[in-house]
Amino acid sequence: MHSHYDDEREDQDIMPDFGEHVDNGIFEQILEMDDDDKREFSKSLVTNFFDQAEETFVKIEEVLNNEKLDNGKRLETLSSLGHFLKGSSATLGFNKIRDSCQIIQQYGHKLTVDGAAEPDEQVCLEKIQAALKTARNDKNVLADMMLNETHGFFQPDDE
Numbered sequence: 001m002h003s004h005y006d007d008e009r010e011d012q013d014i015m016p017d018f019g020e021h022v023d024n025g026i027f028e029q030i031l032e033m034d035d036d037d038k039r040e041f042s043k044s045l046v047t048n049f050f051d052q053a054e055e056t057f058v059k060i061e062e063v064l065n066n067e068k069l070d071n072g073k074r075l076e077t078l079s080s081l082g083h084f085l086k087g088s089s090a091t092l093g094f095n096k097i098r099d100s101c102q103i104i105q106q107y108g109h110k111l112t113v114d115g116a117a118e119p120d121e122q123v124c125l126e127k128i129q130a131a132l133k134t135a136r137n138d139k140n141v142l143a144d145m146m147l148n149e150t151h152g153f154f155q156p157d158d159e
Contacts, residue, residue: 016153021142026093043154049092050143056085057136060104064129071121078128079108085135094142100135104128 015024015031034041063069063077082104089098106113107124118124146153 016145018142018145018153021094021096021138021145023093023095026091030092039154045092046146046154049088049094050139050147052088053085053097053135053139056081057132057139060128060132064125064132071125075108075110075121075124075128077108078125079105082106082108082128082131096138097135097142100131100138103131104135107131 015028018024018027030042030045031039060078060081063074063081066074069077082101086098086101086105089095089101103113106115107118107127110118110121110124112118118127144152149155
């Protein structure tokens, strides 16, 4: 049953539908770690993740654009960066970002998403470039859903 009181508490108690972007089960576990209705702990995790994601995207871009490194070394570094961010995004239940990072990790190992060998390093770099674009877009969409000051899940502190 939905009462008027529920409407006032909606921000605290009802998880919005983030669609394919978020695994609600995992994210709800994160929210359960909050001490109060202000969601300071979970908001800091999410904010830190978005900062970390953007820093990692910049590093990936730098490696993709650094043609002084041989492709093998570039792919190895890209795989490592993809793996790093995949873990962080999986921990928060950020599925779409996790999936793009998986693609970056796989192609960094010269493997397709299905695990088949992809010997063409140029193809691997192109797939990583595309996955980076998708991941960054998904991060921006999700950050807007979560942190936008007017309609985001985490509202600014009322001071």
